[in-house]
Amino acid sequence: MEANLRWVLLTAVAPVAWGANYYVTHEFLPADRPLWGAALRALPAGLVLLALRPRRPRGAWWWRSAVLGLLNTAVFFVLLYVASQLLATSVASTVMAASPLAMMLIAWALVAERPARAHLVGASVGLGGVGLMLLTRPGAVSLPGLAASAAAMLVSSGGYVLAGRWRDGADVLASTSWQLTAGGLLLLPVAVAVEGAPPAPTLPQLLAFGYVTLVATALAFAAWFAGLRHLPAGTVGLLGLLNPLTGVLLGTAVAGERLGPLQLAGLALVLAGVVLGRPRAPARRRRRDVAPSAPASTLAPPRPPCHDTP
Numbered sequence: 195m196e197a198n199l200r201w202v203l204l205t206a207v208a209p210v211a212w213g214a215n216y217y218v219t220h221e222f223l224p225a226d227r228p229l230w231g232a233a234l235r236a237l238p239a240g241l242v243l244l245a246l247r248p249r250r251p252r253g254a255w256w257w258r259s260a261v262l263g264l265l266n267t268a269v270f271f272v273l274l275y276v277a278s279q280l281l282a283t284s285v286a287s288t289v290m291a292a293s294p295l296a297m298m299l300i301a302w303a304l305v306a307e308r309p310a311r312a313h314l315v316g317a318s319v320g321l322g323g324v325g326l327m328l329l330t331r332p333g334a335v336s337l338p339g340l341a342a343s344a345a346a347m348l349v350s351s352g353g354y355v356l357a358g359r360w361r362d363g364a365d366v367l368a369s370t371s372w373q374l375t376a377g378g379l380l381l382l383p384v385a386v387a388v389e390g391a392p393p394a395p396t397l398p399q400l401l402a403f404g405y406v407t408l409v410a411t412a413l414a415f416a417a418w419f420a421g422l423r424h425l426p427a428g429t430v431g432l433l434g435l436l437n438p439l440t441g442v443l444l445g446t447a448v449a450g451e452r453l454g455p456l457q458l459a460g461l462a463l464v465l466a467g468v469v470l471g472r473p474r475a476p477a478r479r480r481r482r483d484v485a486p487s488a489p490a491s492t493l494a495p496p497r498p499p500c501h502d503t504p
Contacts, residue, residue, distance in 0.1 A: 237378025267377025287441020320467020
C-alpha cells in the first residue's frame, strides 16, 4: 500500500505540472513568441529525456519520429502556447481536458476504432460541459484562442492515433524523447525565419521557461510513464483529472478569474465525461481481476498521451 501511494504521488506530478503550465505560459512567457516558446520547451526537454534513455531510432522510427514530432510536438506546442496566451487559464485547461474524448472520436473516424456506447456518452457529456462553461462565462471569450485550442486537440489527437498504430518496436520514453527532439529541431529554423532572434528573457521569464521545459515536459513525462508501468489503468486515468483541476484552481485562486455556478457545473460535466470516456479493460480481464489471485497490475495501461492531455 505504501509503495502504491508513492507511485500515485509521483504520477500526480505530471497532470499537476501540465495544469499549471497554462497559468505559467499565460502570465509569464512572451505572448508574441509562440514559435520560440514551443521550440524552447521541446528541444531541451527532448535532450534531457534522451540523456535518461540514450537510444537512437532504428529503421522506420527515423521518419516516424519526424512525423510524430511535427504533429505531437511542433504544431501542438505552438497551438497550445497560443491558446494559453489568449484564453483564461481556467478556460484553456477545461477545453483541453476534452482532448481524450476528441482522440476517441478521431480514432473512430480515421481507423474505424468504434468506441463503446459508454464512451460516446462520455464524449457527449464532456463536450456539453465545455460548451456550458464557455457559453455561460461572463465577458467575451477569444475566438482565435478557442480556434487554437480546438486545432491543438485535433492535431495532437491525430498524432496520438498514429503513435498508437506505430507503438511497436520502440521504448515509450525513448520514442517521446525522439519526438520532442525532432519537433524542436523542426521549429528552430521556422522560429528564426518568422520571429527572428530568440527572446532575451527577463529573470521571471527565464524561470518560467525553466519550469515549462524541465518540470512540465521532461519531469512530467518521466513521472507519467513511471506511473503507467506501476499503477492500474483506472488509477492513472483518474489522476489525469488533476490537469484541469489544477488549471482551474490556479486561474481562480492566483489569476483572479471567477467561476459562477454554471461554469463549475460545466467543469464537473467535463470531468464526468473524461471518467466515462477513459479506456476500460476487456470484460474477461475485468472478471479475472476481481479474483483474489489476480493483482491489479494485470490491467492494461491506456495509451499515454504525449503532451498536457493525460
